[in-house]
Amino acid sequence: MPNTLPRILIQPLKPAVIAGITQKLPVLIRVQAPAAAPTESKARKPYHLALVIDRSGSMSGAPLIEAIRCTRHIIEQLEPTDMASLVIFDDRVQTLVAAQPVGDRQALHLALSRVHGGGSTNLYGGWKAGADGLLPAAGQAALTRVILLSDGNANVGEITDATAMATLCAHAAERGVTTSTYGLGSHFNEDLMVEMAKRGGGNHYYGDSASDLFEPFSAEFDFISALCARQVRLSLAAAPQVRIRLLNDYPQRSDTPFPVVHLPDIAFGAEAWALAELELPLALAFDGAGPLLQVAVTASTPEGEPATFADATLTLPAVSMAVWETVPEDALVVTRQSELAAGKLLEQARAAAEYGDWNTVERLLSEARRRFAEQPWVIEVLESMAELAGLMDTARFRKEALYSSRKMSSRISAAEEGSYQGPDTESASASFLRRKTSQGKAQFGKPEDEKE
Numbered sequence: 001m002p003n004t005l006p007r008i009l010i011q012p013l014k015p016a017v018i019a020g021i022t023q024k025l026p027v028l029i030r031v032q033a034p035a036a037a038p039t040e041s042k043a044r045k046p047y048h049l050a051l052v053i054d055r056s057g058s059m060s061g062a063p064l065i066e067a068i069r070c071t072r073h074i075i076e077q078l079e080p081t082d083m084a085s086l087v088i089f090d091d092r093v094q095t096l097v098a099a100q101p102v103g104d105r106q107a108l109h110l111a112l113s114r115v116h117g118g119g120s121t122n123l124y125g126g127w128k129a130g131a132d133g134l135l136p137a138a139g140q141a142a143l144t145r146v147i148l149l150s151d152g153n154a155n156v157g158e159i160t161d162a163t164a165m166a167t168l169c170a171h172a173a174e175r176g177v178t179t180s181t182y183g184l185g186s187h188f189n190e191d192l193m194v195e196m197a198k199r200g201g202g203n204h205y206y207g208d209s210a211s212d213l214f215e216p217f218s219a220e221f222d223f224i225s226a227l228c229a230r231q232v233r234l235s236l237a238a239a240p241q242v243r244i245r246l247l248n249d250y251p252q253r254s255d256t257p258f259p260v261v262h263l264p265d266i267a268f269g270a271e272a273w274a275l276a277e278l279e280l281p282l283a284l285a286f287d288g289a290g291p292l293l294q295v296a297v298t299a300s301t302p303e304g305e306p307a308t309f310a311d312a313t314l315t316l317p318a319v320s321m322a323v324w325e326t327v328p329e330d331a332l333v334v335t336r337q338s339e340l341a342a343g344k345l346l347e348q349a350r351a352a353a354e355y356g357d358w359n360t361v362e363r364l365l366s367e368a369r370r371r372f373a374e375q376p377w378v379i380e381v382l383e384s385m386a387e388l389a390g391l392m393d394t395a396r397f398r399k400e401a402l403y404s405s406r407k408m409s410s411r412i413s414a415a416e417e418g419s420y421q422g423p424d425t426e427s428a429s430a431s432f433l434r435r436k437t438s439q440g441k442a443q444f445g446k447p448e449d450e451k452e
Contacts, residue, residue, distance in 0.1 A: 006229065007032050008295050008312035013334070014327045017280060017292075019318035025278040026247075027314065028333045029236075031263060031297050032271040032415045033228035045142035045303050047224060048083040048099065049074070050130030053115065054150035056090040060117030063184055066210035067149050068112050070217040074147070075109065077221050078102045083141065085133045086111050089126030090118030091156050099133040122157035123150055124165050127179065127196070131172045138176030142302035143224055145202055146177060149213075151184035154192065162192040169200030170251075178202040180220055184213060186395035190402050198406075199251065201231075201262070206403055208396065208440035215431070215442040223412075223432035226267035229299040229307040234261040234274060237294045243279040244293075247340050248409050250274065264412055266299075270433060271415045275336050291315045338375045342368055343408035346385065350401035353394050361389045361397075377420035378408070380437040396440075403439035411435075 009030040017025060051071050055064060071086075078084060085099040086108055096111035130146040138144040154160040159168070169179045179200030181193040184207050197204035203223070205216030237258045238244050244259055246252065253260040263272040278292060293314040299307040319327075345368045352360040365386050372378040381404050388397045414433045420426070426434040427444045436443050 048141040091120040121152040123154035173201035343405035
C-alpha cells in the first residue's frame with residue numbers, strides 16, 4: 001500500500017548476520033516522500049528561478065533556438081507570482097530581466113526574442129549574475145534555483161577553475177540558492193557541469209544535440225512542481241565498533257560526530273536512497289547483532305517548515321553460517337548494488353577512453369554485461385554505451401559514461417518502483433523518475449502540446 005507519511009526504510013542484503021565472524025553487511029537506506037501531494041488546496045510559496053543561457057558563438061543557430069524554446073516552456077509553467085530572471089552570457093554577461101514576478105510573462109518573452117549568438121564563454125560570470133540576483137530573497141521561496149545551460153568550457157572571466165566554481169555553488173546552496181546545469185553537445189566541460197550541480201544541490205543533465213534538450217528541461221520543471229522535501233540530510237549512527245562506509249558519491253559533512261549525508265531533494269511519490277556497508281566486529285557478531293544502525297533525517301518542505309521523518313533502527317539476529325546461506329537476498333538491495341557497481345565500471349571505461357584505449361573499454365563493458373545480466377535497465381544502458389564505444393568518439397563517450405554513472409548512483413526513484421520493463425513502460429512514469437538508457441538522448445517524445 002502506498003505510504004501516506006514521510007518515512008525511512010532500512011533494508012539489509014539479508015535479514016540476519018553470521019554469528020561468530022567479522023563481516024560486511026550491505027544496507028539500503030530509503031528516504032520516502034508520501035505517495036501524493038495533499039488533496040486540499042494550499043497556496044504554495046513562489047519559485048525563484050534564474051534562467052542563465054550561454055549565447056557564445058558555438059550556440060548560434062539550432063542550439064540557441066532550442067535553448068530559447070526550452071526556456072519559454074519553463075516560463076509558461078510558472079505562476080504569475082513566481083519570480084524569474086533572465087541572464088545571457090558569452091565573454092560579456094547581461095541581465096536581460098532582473099529577478100521579478102513573472103506576471104503576464106511578456107517581459108521575459110520579449111527579452112528572449114532579442115537573444116542572439118555571441119563570442120567566448122564566461123560561464124562563471126553568467127552563473128554568478130543569476131545567483132546574485134536570487135540571493136536577497138532566497139528565504140522567501142519554495143525553491144530558489146539557477147538553471148544554467150552551456151555548450152562550452154569556462155574559458156574567460158574572473159574564475160575558470162572547476163573546483164573553485166563548484167565550491168562557490170556549494171556556498172550559494174548553503175545560503176538557499178541551488179544550481180542545476182544543462183550541457184549541450186560534445187564540447188562542454190562535463191566534469192565542471194556535473195560538479196557544479198552536485199555541490200550546488202541541484203540536478204545535472206545534458207543533450208547530445210539541441211533537439212535532446214527539451215526532455216531534461218521538462219523533467220526538471222516537473223520535479224520542481226512535485227517537490228515534497230528539500231535540504232534532505234541523512235544522519236547515520238552505528239553501534240560501538242561498527243564502521244559505516246557510504247557507497248554512493250553524495251556530499252558528506254565531516255565536522256560532525258556521525259556521518260551526515262546530503263541527499264537529493266525528494267518529490268511526492270519518490271525516494272532518495274543510499275547504500276551503506278557496515279563492518280561488524282567479531283564480538284558483536286558472536287554475541288548477537290542487536291541494534292546495529294540508527295538513521296535520522298532532517299529536511300524542510302517547500303514552505304520552509306520542518307519535514308518530519310521518524311527515526312529508523314536496524315536490529316538483526318545472529319545466525320549460523322548454514323542458516324544464513326539459506327536466507328534469500330533482498331532483490332532491491334541487489335539491484336541498487338548492481339547499479340552502483342555498473343556505475344563504477346563506467347567510470348573506469350571513461351578513464352580508458354580518455355587515453356584512446358578502446359580495447360580496455362570493450363573489455364570492461366563486456367565484463368559488466370556478464371556481471372549484471374539479471375538487471376535489464378543496467379544492461380540496456382551498457383548496450384547503449386557499447387554502441388558509443390564502437391564509434392570511438394571520445395568526447396561523446398566521456399559524457400555519456402559520466403552522466404550514466406551519476407544517474408545510477410544518485411537517481412531519485414519511485415517509492416514503489418517496479419522492475420524495469422523497457423522504455424514503453426517507463427513513459428507512464430513521471431518524467432523525473434524515468435529510467436533512460438541514454439542520458440544525452442530524448443527517448444520519450446514531446447508532450448502533444450509541444451510537438452510542431
